[in-house]
Amino acid sequence: MKAAAIEPFFATLKAANPQPNTELEYTSVFELLAAVLLSAQATDVGVNKATRRLFPVAHTPQAILDLGLDGLEGYIKTIGLYRSKAKHLMETCRILVEQHGGQVPRTREELEALPGVGRKTANVVLNVAFGEPTMAVDTHIFRVGNRTGLAPGKTPYEVEMQLLKRIPPAYMVDAHHWLILLGRYVCQARKPLCYQCVVAPYCDFKPKTAAP
Numbered sequence: 001m002k003a004a005a006i007e008p009f010f011a012t013l014k015a016a017n018p019q020p021n022t023e024l025e026y027t028s029v030f031e032l033l034a035a036v037l038l039s040a041q042a043t044d045v046g047v048n049k050a051t052r053r054l055f056p057v058a059h060t061p062q063a064i065l066d067l068g069l070d071g072l073e074g075y076i077k078t079i080g081l082y083r084s085k086a087k088h089l090m091e092t093c094r095i096l097v098e099q100h101g102g103q104v105p106r107t108r109e110e111l112e113a114l115p116g117v118g119r120k121t122a123n124v125v126l127n128v129a130f131g132e133p134t135m136a137v138d139t140h141i142f143r144v145g146n147r148t149g150l151a152p153g154k155t156p157y158e159v160e161m162q163l164l165k166r167i168p169p170a171y172m173v174d175a176h177h178w179l180i181l182l183g184r185y186v187c188q189a190r191k192p193l194c195y196q197c198v199v200a201p202y203c204d205f206k207p208k209t210a211a212p
Contacts, residue, residue, distance in 0.1 A: 001149035003166075005202040009150065010171040013178040016198050020177035022128050024048065029104045029129040030096070031055055033114075034064070036121045037089055042080045050076045061093035061102050088116025106130055120156070124176075133172035135163045140183025141176070147187060149204030 001009070023044040026032040031051070039047045054075040058064045064072060073086045092114040096102055104125065105111055111122035123136035137145070137156040141163075145151035151162035167175045186197045194200045194208035 001202065001204050006150065006166055007168055009148075009199050009202040010168060010175065010178070012198050012202070013182070014171065014174070017178065017181070020174050020181060022124070022177065025051060027055070028059065029125070030061060031059055032129050033092075033104050033111075033117070033121075033125050034089060036124045037092065037116045038076060038079055038085050040081070040085070040116075040121075046079055050079050061096040064089060064093045065097065085116065091115040092117065104129070123160075127173065127176050131173055133164075133169070135160045135167075135172075135176055137163070138180065139189075140187075141179045143189060144179050144183040144187050147192065147203075147205050148199075 022032075024032065024035040024039060025048045026035050035047055035051055038050065054072075057075070058067050058072075067075075069086055069090055072090060073082060076082045076086060079085065095114055096104065100110070106126075108119075108122050108126065111117055111125055112119060120136045120138060123134040126132040127134045127136065135141070137160045142153075142156050142159050145153065145159040145163060151159050151166055153159035153162055163175070163179075164172075171178075182197075182199070186193050192205060192209050194203075194205070195211035197203070200208060
């Protein structure tokens with residue numbers, strides 16, 4: 001994608017959705033961290049279905065610990081890989097209580113030190129909870145970055161670095177949401193819905209998908 005197309009690309013996404021948000025449901029930084037940890041290789045819809053039952057009962061690290069592993073598994077067993085995610089979340093809660101006073105830390109290093117929290121999860125928490133201009137590259141953003149020509153790369157990290165370099169600062173905080181929603185609903189994996197896409201004029205993908 002030519003540099004001159006990037007500003008109008010994001011200006012158009014902003015005009016269509018001025019205040020984008022994550023589709024994960026949460027009411028605190030800890031709930032966001034837990035939801036993102038549970039969302040690996042799962043849909044936001046599926047995670048929300050489980051956390052709507054879990055969070056009213058246990059919405060702090062100590063409350064999750066008090067549930068015990070079996071109790072936690074009972075709430076999240078509808079989510080893929082729930083056993084390993086339950087172990088990671090329990091261990092993360094233990095570290096939060098013992099080392100951080102039950103609070104979610106605000107640095108990448110401390111977040112990535114938590115079990116089950118990789119670079120992508122840390123980026124989501126830093127961006128959504130703390131408003132930092134980070135870029136969490138999931139499968140949707142990886143696809144959009146490559147397909148549109150906005151940020152070509154062979155790995156999620158390469159795409160992340162390209163996005164951080166190419167996205168204008170004014171759009172950086174919300175860019176993660178716009179790109180995920182674009183990939184999830186319009187620039188889909190099997191066939192992009194170019195005829196529904198507001199940023200199709202700026203995108204390098206050819207030939208554009210025609211309306212059915």
